Amino acid sequence: MSATSDHLNQDGLKKLAARESLTFLGLTLPYLLMVALLIVIPVGWLFYLSFIGRDGTFSFENYERMVTSRSYMRIFITTFKISILTTIICTLIGYPLAYFMSQLSRKWANICMVGVLIPFWTSLLVRTYAWLVLLQKKGLLNNIALDLGLISEPIKIVHNTTGTLIGMVHIMLPFLILPLYANMRAIDKDCLKAASSLGATPTRAFWTVFFPLSLPGLFAGLLIVFVLCLGFYVTPAILGGGRVIMAAMKISSNIELYFSWGAASALGVVLLIVTAIILYIASKLVSLDQFGNK
Amino acid sequence: MKNTSLNISIKNVSKSYDQFHALNDISLEITSGEFMTLLGPSGSGKTTLLMVLAGFTNPDCGSVKFGNEEVILKPPHLRGIGMVFQNYALFPHMSVEQNVGYPQKLRGVSKAETQESVEEALSTVKLDGLGHRGVHELSGGQRQRVALARAIVFKPKILLMDEPLSALDKKLREEMQIELRQLHDALNMTTVYVTHDQKEALTMSDRITVINDGKLMQLGTPNEIYKNPSNAFIADFIGESSLLPVSVNKSQISFGPETIKTASPPAQDGKFLLVVRPEKAFVATDKEEGVNYFSGVLLDSIFQGESQLLVVKLAPLDGEAQTLRVRVPNGSITQEALPPVGETVTIGLKVADSYLVS
Numbered sequence: 001m002s003a004t005s006d007h008l009n010q011d012g013l014k015k016l017a018a019r020e021s022l023t024f025l026g027l028t029l030p031y032l033l034m035v036a037l038l039i040v041i042p043v044g045w046l047f048y049l050s051f052i053g054r055d056g057t058f059s060f061e062n063y064e065r066m067v068t069s070r071s072y073m074r075i076f077i078t079t080f081k082i083s084i085l086t087t088i089i090c091t092l093i094g095y096p097l098a099y100f101m102s103q104l105s106r107k108w109a110n111i112c113m114v115g116v117l118i119p120f121w122t123s124l125l126v127r128t129y130a131w132l133v134l135l136q137k138k139g140l141l142n143n144i145a146l147d148l149g150l151i152s153e154p155i156k157i158v159h160n161t162t163g164t165l166i167g168m169v170h171i172m173l174p175f176l177i178l179p180l181y182a183n184m185r186a187i188d189k190d191c192l193k194a195a196s197s198l199g200a201t202p203t204r205a206f207w208t209v210f211f212p213l214s215l216p217g218l219f220a221g222l223l224i225v226f227v228l229c230l231g232f233y234v235t236p237a238i239l240g241g242g243r244v245i246m247a248a249m250k251i252s253s254n255i256e257l258y259f260s261w262g263a264a265s266a267l268g269v270v271l272l273i274v275t276a277i278i279l280y281i282a283s284k285l286v287s288l289d290q291f292g293n294k
Numbered sequence: 295m296k297n298t299s300l301n302i303s304i305k306n307v308s309k310s311y312d313q314f315h316a317l318n319d320i321s322l323e324i325t326s327g328e329f330m331t332l333l334g335p336s337g338s339g340k341t342t343l344l345m346v347l348a349g350f351t352n353p354d355c356g357s358v359k360f361g362n363e364e365v366i367l368k369p370p371h372l373r374g375i376g377m378v379f380q381n382y383a384l385f386p387h388m389s390v391e392q393n394v395g396y397p398q399k400l401r402g403v404s405k406a407e408t409q410e411s412v413e414e415a416l417s418t419v420k421l422d423g424l425g426h427r428g429v430h431e432l433s434g435g436q437r438q439r440v441a442l443a444r445a446i447v448f449k450p451k452i453l454l455m456d457e458p459l460s461a462l463d464k465k466l467r468e469e470m471q472i473e474l475r476q477l478h479d480a481l482n483m484t485t486v487y488v489t490h491d492q493k494e495a496l497t498m499s500d501r502i503t504v505i506n507d508g509k510l511m512q513l514g515t516p517n518e519i520y521k522n523p524s525n526a527f528i529a530d531f532i533g534e535s536s537l538l539p540v541s542v543n544k545s546q547i548s549f550g551p552e553t554i555k556t557a558s559p560p561a562q563d564g565k566f567l568l569v570v571r572p573e574k575a576f577v578a579t580d581k582e583e584g585v586n587y588f589s590g591v592l593l594d595s596i597f598q599g600e601s602q603l604l605v606v607k608l609a610p611l612d613g614e615a616q617t618l619r620v621r622v623p624n625g626s627i628t629q630e631a632l633p634p635v636g637e638t639v640t641i642g643l644k645v646a647d648s649y650l651v652s
Binding site: 188190191193194195196197198199200201202204205208209212213 | 348349350369370371373374375376377379380381383384385386387396397400401441444445448454
């Protein structure tokens with residue numbers, strides 16, 4: 001359409017729109033550059049490295065090893081086992097807590113939230129070592145249990161799967177609670193009142209109304225926890241005591257002990273792809289904003 | 295879809311939060327099949343009273359009976375009431391059909407029977423064929439109808455509504471008022487309706503209970519409440535009256551230097567307020583017997599479609615400005631001959647339409 005006198009200020013308005021687009025581009029450019037430099041290029045480099053064999057030529061040996069070697073299979077199983085167990089335990093502890101907090105008045109809920117967030121703000125390493133102190137053979141927990149006569153000799157709760165799980169659940173819990181709580185807060189309390197006025201017992205109202213409405217928050221939390229667990233390093237390394245070997249630790253030992261960048265890269269690529277597949281399936285199962293537009 | 299309905303008997307219900315009396319010794323009889331509106335400004339306690347009936351708020355003391363049965367100690371889910379909430383409170387994860395069928399499912403009604411009752415309820419609220427829609431695909435008015443269908447599908451004997459129309463636009467709200475009233479007449483369930491909109495209350499109710507500051511101010515038919523407000527609060531709250539301060543001395547009523555006559559002579563001496571309904575007041579051309587006259591300056595003249603609103607400034611009394619509102623019907627001879635703003639006008643109010651409140 002040409003700019004005639006019928007279209008007042010058309011050119012000027014077009015320029016305004018163009019300037020606005022430019023502003024947005026300018027604002028997002030630093031981030032786009034960062035993603036390109038720090039994510040796309042390194043991941044591409046990793047991908048390339050994973051296809052370079054020991055002798056420096058193109059080969060599939062890094063991937064072949066993963067399928068054929070029993071030790072790699074064991075690592076994958078451990079990684080998934082620990083991640084799934086952590087996610088389940090986090091849900092069992094986090095869901096009731098988030099529910100409880102969502103039913104409190106804002107003031108008390110905020111106080112509880114500080115309790116959830118303080119560990120979240122504390123260094124991961126500090127918390128992991130704190131657990132080591134608490135859980136070790138002559139640690140606080142064993143001593144108290146011995147003094148109370150609950151056990152006759154110290155029990156082994158660290159440097160194994162149990163210790164790893166305790167530490168990981170503690171560290172992952174806020175990641176589950178935060179999205180879940182936000183979701184539960186947004187659930188219209190009148191919906192529960194409505195269910196109750198229509199004849200639902202409190203239990204029935206919870207399972208037929210509250211729980212389904214909390215699912216988007218629960219899935220969001222589960223997903224974050226599970227994906228973070230898959231690549232977790234510090235806590236299983238310290239609390240697992242070398243007996244719990246997860247994928248991230250294998251990547252690290254491939255590089256630090258064997259200087260095998262190819263093997264490490266291949267494991268990294270597999271981890272990335274598995275995570276991407278899980279995210280994709282999850283997004284198909286529940287569209288997280290299906291209850292949006294309230 | 296005729297129901298047998300129940301009467302509701304509220305006795306000495308009180309509820310306070312700290313020092314605040316949300317409900318102050320309320321007693322009220324709602325007859326079976328009646329459309330009763332609880333009317334009051336926000337914070338008056340009307341919603342608290344409704345929540346006491348529904349069982350979501352426990353009063354400090356008092357009795358609530360549905361029929362002959364005391365329900366005050368019963369949890370909400372055992373009270374068998376239908377309830378419509380202000381923001382609809384539809385279940386967003388369920389379709390229209392599932393929402394409306396929810397109470398039936400809870401009651402263990404068979405699938406075929408549920409289907410039938412859901413269709414009947416949806417057709418009652420004129421939503422036939424929308425059962426498969428998601429709640430988010432509906433407009434505000436349609437959501438309101440779904441909420442209503444869900445509340446009536448199990449044929450409750452009592453229907454409670456908490457400002458159900460407040461989120462709708464004016465035109466739709468007025469249509470729904472008439473529709474809700476027709477629905478009530480068809481279903482014959484005892485209905486308790488909460489609103490802060492006096493016009494809505496006047497339109498829909500058999501009787502209105504005016505509540506303010508947690509106290510029952512007046513109970514009566516819309517006509518009684520409008521014509522004989524029992525105090526200044528109600529006279530001011532219902533309609534858009536102007537209230538003029540008058541003093542009574544030995545049955546002689548005076549507004550400043552003027553003497554005023556009322557339909558019924560005042561029982562006692564003291565300070566009162568003269569209620570002037572804007573539609574009862576008129577612009578006077580010559581003076582007759584049996585009419586009170588006020589003269590003042592035309593401050594504003596506002597065209598409002600079906601009528602013209604005049605704001606007249608009277609002579610100040612004891613230093614306080616006194617204004618009168620007068621409504622002139624659109625197209626009337628008076629409207630054609632209205633003086634310009636700033637001119638002096640004389641306003642008449644028939645003695646028969648003049649009454650005092652304390």
